[in-house]
Amino acid sequence: MLIIEPSFIVREGVKTLFSQMGLAYRVDEVETLRDNLPRLIEKFNPQLLLVNQEQLFRQWAGNRSSAGFSGLIIAGICYGEMASHHGAHVDFSLNIHSPKPVIMQQMQEMLQKSGLAGTANESESISERETEVLRFVALGLTNNEISEKLYISVHTVMTHRKNITRKLGIKTVSGLTVYAILNKIVEAGELKGSSRE
Amino acid sequence: MLIHQDMKMAEVIHLNHHLLHVINRFGIQLGYGEKTVSQLCQAHDIPLSFFLEIVNTFHDPSYFPIENMLQFKASLLINYLHQTHRYYLDFRIPEIANYIKRLSDDKAFSEDIKGLLQHFFNQYTSELTTHINKEEQRVYPYVLELERFLSSEHSDQALIQRLKAYSIHEYEEDHDDVEAKLFDLKNILIKYIPEPTDSRILNLILHELFELERDLNNHAHIEDLILVPIVDKMEQAFHARTVSS
Numbered sequence: 001m002l003i004i005e006p007s008f009i010v011r012e013g014v015k016t017l018f019s020q021m022g023l024a025y026r027v028d029e030v031e032t033l034r035d036n037l038p039r040l041i042e043k044f045n046p047q048l049l050l051v052n053q054e055q056l057f058r059q060w061a062g063n064r065s066s067a068g069f070s071g072l073i074i075a076g077i078c079y080g081e082m083a084s085h086h087g088a089h090v091d092f093s094l095n096i097h098s099p100k101p102v103i104m105q106q107m108q109e110m111l112q113k114s115g116l117a118g119t120a121n122e123s124e125s126i127s128e129r130e131t132e133v134l135r136f137v138a139l140g141l142t143n144n145e146i147s148e149k150l151y152i153s154v155h156t157v158m159t160h161r162k163n164i165t166r167k168l169g170i171k172t173v174s175g176l177t178v179y180a181i182l183n184k185i186v187e188a189g190e191l192k193g194s195s196r197e
Numbered sequence: 198m199l200i201h202q203d204m205k206m207a208e209v210i211h212l213n214h215h216l217l218h219v220i221n222r223f224g225i226q227l228g229y230g231e232k233t234v235s236q237l238c239q240a241h242d243i244p245l246s247f248f249l250e251i252v253n254t255f256h257d258p259s260y261f262p263i264e265n266m267l268q269f270k271a272s273l274l275i276n277y278l279h280q281t282h283r284y285y286l287d288f289r290i291p292e293i294a295n296y297i298k299r300l301s302d303d304k305a306f307s308e309d310i311k312g313l314l315q316h317f318f319n320q321y322t323s324e325l326t327t328h329i330n331k332e333e334q335r336v337y338p339y340v341l342e343l344e345r346f347l348s349s350e351h352s353d354q355a356l357i358q359r360l361k362a363y364s365i366h367e368y369e370e371d372h373d374d375v376e377a378k379l380f381d382l383k384n385i386l387i388k389y390i391p392e393p394t395d396s397r398i399l400n401l402i403l404h405e406l407f408e409l410e411r412d413l414n415n416h417a418h419i420e421d422l423i424l425v426p427i428v429d430k431m432e433q434a435f436h437a438r439t440v441s442s
C-alpha cells in the first residue's frame with residue numbers, strides 16, 4: 001500500500017484506521033507527487049494506492065492503462081465533495097469528512113478489491129510461468145533474451161518480474177538468484193561465471 | 198514524545214535505547230550521571246538544536262523537520278554523516294560478518310546455504326562500501342571546499358575552476374540499490390531458507406539487519422532531503438559570486 005498525501009495528520013489517520021482492520025501489509029508514505037506517479041508506482045509497486053485526489057488531478061494527466069498500472073486499485077483522498085467527472089480516474093473517493101462506519105466500509109472494499117485482504121495466502125505462491133521467468137533471471141538473462149526464449153513480449157516479461165518481486169518480497173537479481181537456488185529452480189553449478197550480479 | 202533539552206540523557210536512553218549509537222557519534226559516551234541533554238551538549242561543544250533534531254528524527258521517523266534542518270552548516274552535517282559511515286564500516290558490518298562466520302561452525306545448515314548467505318552478504322558489503330567511499334572521497338570533500346570558499350573572501354581561480362567542474366546533482370541518489378539488497382537478505386532469512394535445527398544465530402543476524410536498515414534509512418534521508426538542498430543553495434550563492442567577479 002502506498003499513501004501519497006501532504007497532510008501528516010491525514011496520513012496518520014488513514015494508517016490508524018487501516019491498522020484497526022488488522023494491518024498486515026507494508027505501508028509506504030510519500031508526502032507529495034513531486035516525483036512523477038509512474039516512477040513512484042514502479043519504486044514501491046503497491047497493490048493499493050491512496051493518493052490526495054486534488055494533487056492527482058493537478059499533477060498527473062496520464063492514462064491509467066497506458067501508464068501500465070491498470071491492475072492497481074486507486075483511491076483518492078478528498079477534503080470535500082468531488083465533482084463527479086473527477087471520479088473517473090479513481091476506483092474510490094475517500095472523503096475525510098465521512099463518518100467512521102462509511103470510511104471503514106470503503107477501506108474494507110479497497111482491501112478486498114486490491115487483494116490485500118482475504119485470499120492473500122493462496123495468491124502468494126508464484127505461477128509456473130513466473131517460475132520459468134525467474135529461472136532465466138537467475139541465469140542472468142536480460143528481459144529481451146527472456147522474451148525471445150519464451151515467445152512473449154518484453155512488456156509481459158516485466159509484468160511477470162514485478163509480480164515475482166511482489167509475491168516473494170525480493171527485489172534484486174542476486175536476491176532472486178539465491179531464492180532460485182534454495183528452491184532448486186536452478187542449480188548453483190549452472191550459474192558459474194558471468195551470471196552472478 | 199519528542200526528546201527535549203531538559204531531559205536527563207539517562208531518561209533519553211530509557212525512552213529509546215536505539216539512540217545509544219547515535220549519541221556516541223557526537224562524542225558523548227556512557228556514564229551520563231544526572232546530566233541533561235543540554236548540559237552534555239555544552240560540555241562536548243555540540244550545537245544543541247542540531248543534536249536535538251538528529252536524535253528526534255532517529256527516534257521518530259515521521260518527525261522530519263526539513264525546514265529547521267536546512268539552517269545547519271553543511272560541515273556540521275557532514276561530520277555527523279562521516280561518523281555514521283565509520284560506525285557502519287568499522288562496527289556494524291564486521292559485527293554481522295562475525296555472526297555469519299559463526300554460522301559456518303553451526304551444524305544447523307548445509308554447507309551450500311552457508312556459502313550462499315556468505316556470498317550474498319559479501320556482495321552487499323562491497324556495494325555499501327563503494328557507495329560510502331564515493332561520498333567520502335568525492336561528494337563530502339567537494340561540499341567542504343565549497344563551504345570554505347563561500348565563508349572566505351579569496352578568489353583563487355584554480356579553486357573556482359575545480360568547484361565549477363562538479364555539482365551536487367551529479368551525486369545520483371543511488372540509495373535504492375543498497376536498500377533493496379538489505380531488504381532481500383532479511384526476507385531470504387525470514388521466509389526462504391530451509392528450516393534450520395536452531396535459529397539463534399540467525400535471530401541475532403536478523404536483529405542486526407533490522408537495526409542497520411533503520412539506521413541507513415535515516416542516514417539516506419538526511420543526505421537526500423537535507424544535505425542536497427543545503428548544497429544546492431550554496432551552489433547558487435557560489436555561481437552568483439563567481440559570475441559577478
Ligand SMILES: [Fe+2]
Nearest residue numbers: 278329332420
Ligand atoms: Fe552516506
Ligand SMILES: [Fe+2]
Nearest residue numbers: 332372417420
Ligand atoms: Fe548515501
